[in-house]
Each structure stands twice: as C-alpha cells, then as structure tokens.
Amino acid sequence: MSALGPTERAWAEALFEAILGPVEAHGLPPFASVDKTSFYAAIDHAPGPAFAPGLRAMVAAATFAPLADLRFRRPFFALESGARVRFIEAMVESPLYAKR
C-alpha cells in the first residue's frame, strides 16, 4: 500500500518544491526533474505502521492550512510560488511546536 496516493503525492511535491526553493537558480537540477522513484519506494515499504497515517495527516494539514490564514485563503497547491514560500516560512517560525 502506498504511503501517499496520487493526489497526496501532488500535494506533497508542491510542499517539497517550496521548501527547497529555486534551486535551479543556483545551478542545481530543478525539483521537477529529480527522479523520485526510489523515494516513494522507500516510504511505501520501509517505515513502521504509524508513518503513512502521520505523513498523510501532515501533508493534508500543510496543504489546507493556508485556507485558515487571511493572507492566503487558498489551499497550498493553489498559491503562486512566492506565496508558497512565504507560507512555509511562516509555519517554520511559528511559536507552536506542533505547527513547526
């Protein structure tokens, strides 16, 4: 069973891409060009039983959290790239442990 379904993978990749930032501007391969096959194979088979539900919950929470923020008011995948980065940075700097 997959840790993330196809839709959840798309949500997760939007999050990963924003976290990594514009790596291509620094001579690194763009996120979209990276082969993620081994990554998904690893997370689908190796972790313990709590991993997949936890990852799904995190991806869903981070994807829809911007809806509750008046500055964004859209799901993460619907934000433009600058807003995605600003949202990630706001989450990281949150005083709330769970949010960080």
Added chain:
Amino acid sequence: MRERLAAGPLAPRPPRPASGDAPRLVHLDGRALTRPQSFDADVVIVGSGPAGATVARSLAARGLDVVVLEEGHAAPPESFVASGLTSMARLYREMGTSMALGNNPMPYLQGVAVGGTSVINGAISWRFNRETLDAWVSADPGLAGTLDPARLKTHEDAIWSRLGIAPTEDAVAGRKNQLLADGARALSLESRPIFRNVHGCLGSGRCLQGCPNGAKLSMDRSFLADAVHSGARILAGMRVSRVLHDGRRALGVAGTSAAGARFDVFARHAVVLAASAIGTPALLLASGLDHGPVGRHLTAHPGVSVTGRFSEPANNQLGATQGHEVVGLRAEGLKVEALGFDLSILASRVPGYGRELARGLAELDRFAVWGTALRARGEGSVRLLNGRPQVFYSLHPDDLVKARRAVRVMGDLFLAAGATEIYPGVPGFDAVIKDRATLERFEREGPLSPRAYAMSMTHLFGTARMGSDPAKSVVGPSFEHHHVAKLFVADSSVFPGNLGVNPQIPIMTLAAVCADLVVDA
C-alpha cells in the same frame, strides 16, 4: 553437557577451515522458509548484534550447538549504496522513523541486518569506565562479582584485539574531523582521534550506510564469522515473537519467517535474549514475563547537534564518518563528536527554507555538523502497543541545561575552527550566530523548553536491568531471569544505567561475561 564446555574468558579466534573456504555466514534465510519448521540447539540466541554475536562466538568456540536468530538479512559490503535514504530503507528499523514519545519526541535508530546495529554505526569504541562500574556496584554490592574490573578487562582486551581497535588515522580523517581537532586545540579542550573497530579504512564516509569496502569490523565480519567457523548457525529473516517457557524454565522461542511461516527453536541448555534494550523487554512482555521492572528504567544518551558553515569546503560526507571527539567535557556529561552524513541527510541540516535553503544547498560542501551525546538523567520505558514496542522517554530538566551548554560548546568549537556562521537550530533564539558573545548569551538565556531542541536518542540501556533484588531488577547478577531458569539477557537491557560513552565494547564485554555464566548455568 558440562564436559563439552571449556569455561574461561573469550576464546581466541578459531582457525579457518583447512580448505581455506569460509563457511557461508547465513545458514538459512527466512525468505526461503515457507512452511512451518522446528529447530533445536543447545543455546538459541535472539539477535545478532554485538551482544548476541559475542555470546554466539564464545559458546560456539566451546563446542555448544548454537543457533542465532536475526530479523534482518545478510548485508555484505557489495550490497551497500551511498544513498542515505535507500540505506535507511534497507538497513534501519522502520527506515529510521521510529520515535520515542515524551516531552521531546525523538527519533532513534537501530540496524536490522545480520550484525545488528554494528553494520550501520560509526564503529566508535570505548572501554567501560571505572567510575561507572564503581557506582553500579556501590548501588548493588551483589553485582561485584559480575562487574569485577579485572574480569571485565580480560574480556575487553580480547575484544579490543580481535576487532583491531585503533585511533582514526590522519590519512583518512578528512577535513571535518580535522576542523573539530583544530577547534578543540584552539580552545585547549582535550580531544582525540576516535578509536574505531576498522581495518583498512579508506575514509569513504559511509559507516552509517554500511562500509562498502568491508573495512568496518562489524559483527558479521568478525564475531559472527568466528562463531560460524566454530559451527554456529545463523538463521536470518526470522522474527521472534515470544519466548517458550513453562513458567519456571525457558524452553525455546517461536516466531515467523520473512516468508510468513511459523517456526520454533527448542533450546536444550539456554535461551539468550540479545534483541536490544527495546526488543528484549518487548519480547519478555509479549511472552507474559512481566516480572519486576521489565520495560522500565530506560536510560540513554540523547544527542544534540549544531550546524556550522565554513568559507572553504568542509566535505562533511568524506573522511572517517566519525573520526574525532572532544573528551574534555565528559565530567559534565558531554561528549562532542564530528558527524558524517550522506549529502541527502546533510541537506536536511542546512538552515532555512525556500530561497535561503536553495542558496545553502548550492554550497553544501561548506557545511559541517557536530553532535554531543549527553549523559542524561531522563528515564523512560518500553511498552507494547498493539503488540509492537513503543518507547517513551522524557528529558530531565538537568538534561536541558546540558543540551543548552552543548550547543554553546559546539558553537565555540565551530568559531575556533574558523566557521563563519553557526546554526543552533533552537527556535526562540537567533537562527544564525556569528560571535562568541552571542554564544555566551545563548548559554545564559537560551530556552530550556524540551521541545526547543531537535534531538535524537542514542545508546539505550536498562529495560531488563541486572540486580540482586527481584523486585528492582529483571535478571540476577548471573544474567539469568529471576523467575525463569535458563533464560538469559545479554544486551544493554541489563545495564543498571547509562555510561557516558559509546557502548558497543561495554555491551560486548558484559555479553562475554554472560556467555561464561550461561556455560556455568
């Protein structure tokens, strides 16, 4: 039986077969065991890490019929890959995602392979320190015979010799280890090259992914190989689920092969548990053996790390994975080590997100990560949840003072070594530190909330502790269960407390004593 047993300290390495062909390490892999099967042996050992391998080598050399059961599979050097993620998926329990729950949820890492965690550790070797032994005996004088320093030293010397333990050579240390040495020298802090169980290290920096050159003398390449030379059988891919017993005596163990077939192994002489400070109490609890404080009194060495950035390459992924350590602060319960990671893991330690992270990733070779193992006062437990072990552990307030001090010390070391920026990774304080005055302020004013520190849990002890009093311990000074005869525990579960140093050799030393006492039982 007794006539077959030549009692004494750890036997020398047995001679290789006359044919010159080394016997196959794994007798049977559970992926091929598709139908129920029963085995028997004089002694069955659960776990093939440092403790189980030591007991297996000692008992097999004395002529006992030994079976070692290991949940993981054989992992030869040619199977190892550089990718941290792929290595963790193949060789680490739950891909390294296992978490201890408590006031600061922490990941912990365990190897799942023939050789256990020795396959994926940094090969760091320390002897027992006398103060720890004295403290344990002072707290429980009944342990004096088992922990006799002269007895332990005999075993330690034999282990030290067999594993070729020696300081990391300058030629393979690499820049990151040299930088830590430079920083310690500038601060007049006592430091030294790390003593490691390696032979012919090339400084590939891949200890944590499995040494691709076979230079690390992990258990599969040393003690288990010796045990097999002496006739021991290793059954890999075999997950033990319970100890078979009649309430008074251990009879064997039962479990499931990697192919899903049930198996049992009956033991004529003894059952030895060496499944780690998590696996052993879980197995006892799953077998209805909940006497005494089984699963409780978990102690550890939580680790806190700091990232530094240099203006020149530090090449954190190259050179001996962990080749230098600062030992001058051990009296404070702090031991600083250089850490070596695969680039993908190192990338996760680069500060920032988005644009800032992208800039950092482009200069990944400039970053280095050093860690400090804390001799912590915190305690925890291992319990079964839905039949699986779950670790609970909380830091003591004193541990947070140590963690804060450790961040300051590592920052000082980085600056002294020439780092231009330090990233403490502690929310609630400056994200970037560039001077010693700010580090001093960090130690005065930095947060003491447990969740401010991103820590990992290393070196677990004490969950089936040894002692004279059955109400306060699980096994007696002979390593035998207080209530179930012929059931022994040989791993770090029996340690009465933590050590303040890396435990592989102390674990093997006590396991060698355990082997002597299994023979005498």
